[in-house]
Amino acid sequence: AAPADQWTKRSIYQIVTDRFALGDGTSPSCNIGERKYCGGTWQGIIDKLDYIQEMGFDAIWISPIVENVEGVTDGGEAYHGYWAQNIYSLNPHFGTADDLRSLSNALHQRNMYLMVDIVVNHLVAVPTSNTWPQSFDYSLLQPFGGSNCFHPECFISDYNNQTDVEQCWLGYSGLPLLDLDTENATTVNTMYSWIKDLVSDYSIDGLRVDTVKHVRKDFWPEFAANAGVYTVGEVLIGDVPYAAPYTNGLDSILDYPTYFAVYNAFTSGGNMATIADMVTQAQDQYNHGTFYVGSFVENQDNPRIPSIVSDNSIIRNAMTWPFINDGIPILYYGQEQGYKGGNDPANREALWPSGFNTEDNPLFAHVQALNAARKYAIASSPAFLLSKARFIPQSSASSTLAVSKSPLLALLTNGGSSSTESWSIPNSAGLYSANETLVDVLTCNTVSTDADGNLNVMAKNGMPQVLIPARLLSPSGSLCAG
């Protein structure tokens, strides 16, 4: 079993199984607007582990695996996996139990981890009547099978009322998400045993837990204990004080508050200083600080960064963020191919039309360099993983950010490719000595501190820089060798 401490040094590649790879040599077109299955499978992922590993990832997160509502609902097909119908069966669209075990084994042979997305909050059945409250064929919802296992039907109407958020339903009358009665002891115990068995049946190393804020907080500690592996929860909110208590029940959360600050800074010229503010709040308020958070800039629920901005420098800066921040970096499949999909469902493109391009693909190389730099930092400084990102104040604080996580120093900007930006790291920051050479691992260019140990760096193309002291690089190593 893999507890949180085994995850901190890793980085995660997030996959929507249906959209990643087919595994049968075919290449059907995928009309994402139709919201239907496009054919991706667990075997498809096995076939593309080289591609994922070549980028430097040593873990994957796959979309939910259990059997979902079948057929075309008012919201399309359940290709994303979040509409569970029978939690004791697997989704046959993605393969068999043997296929899933083969994926798990194939990962473990490569010393990679498997994170599975799971949903406790709801199951889904298509309404069988439109009178209120609606009727459902509860026998489809296994192992629950009766209306008494669910909260009475009501849709969440007031996000400021936490009881509403926990006990009313997500979705809408056309496609309601039946809200499990997680106040009922029998139902709760069923979920606790289910997760324990699921983790053991498929040798799962970690869980991404869906809709965490929609289930009462004190449900989670025992759930996490039964899981026995690293748990990272989805609490979709832009507010640290609201999110923080959920880091007590689970190992940690996907750091949505910081995500929103990063997203705004890079897509709408938002103030870069708000990123530092949000991370500092998270460091102070989350249980375990930011050590175990999932750090990301894209996922299946939000528009991709290049759907909003086309400037390459800005896109590269945003992509750099999770790798130089605290916590565990997560990259959403397709970022490395420059995918531009906007809101759900446009952000769930099929990856196979890209040909899994690794040559002449600067973004693929960018991700490789970021993973390599982080691995190098971890290897050369055991303290790296336990350190807190520290922000060195800059004079143009709204458009630049200097993030120190020794031995790395990241210089970011949202100024874009025609901007000229500069960063100053005074000797008083205590990072470098006089006349010290630093290498930008993204370009292998060097910069140096002056005779007083101050560092002044300028960038005329708005590109991110990730600096590491030259003395730490080995002439024969993989990072900027020679």
Ligand code: ABC
């Ligand atoms: C899709 C479309 C819908 C369409 C439906 C048929 O299909 O998006 O428009 O009506 C799955 C599928 C989706 C599907 C949904 C619903 O199911 O993937 O394609 O919707 O059927 C998780 C998963 C997500 C998954 C589900 C359901 C949950 O990541 O992929 O969706 O299992 C809420 C939940 C959150 C959920 C998210 C989709 O909805 O809390 O768990 N994600 C506010 C609320 C949030 C809310 C968010 C979006 O709006 O506070 O709770 O998320 O509705 C910040 C504020 C936040 C604010 C954000 C937007 O701005 O601080 O409070 O979030 O600044």
Ligand code: CA
């Ligand atoms: Ca609920």
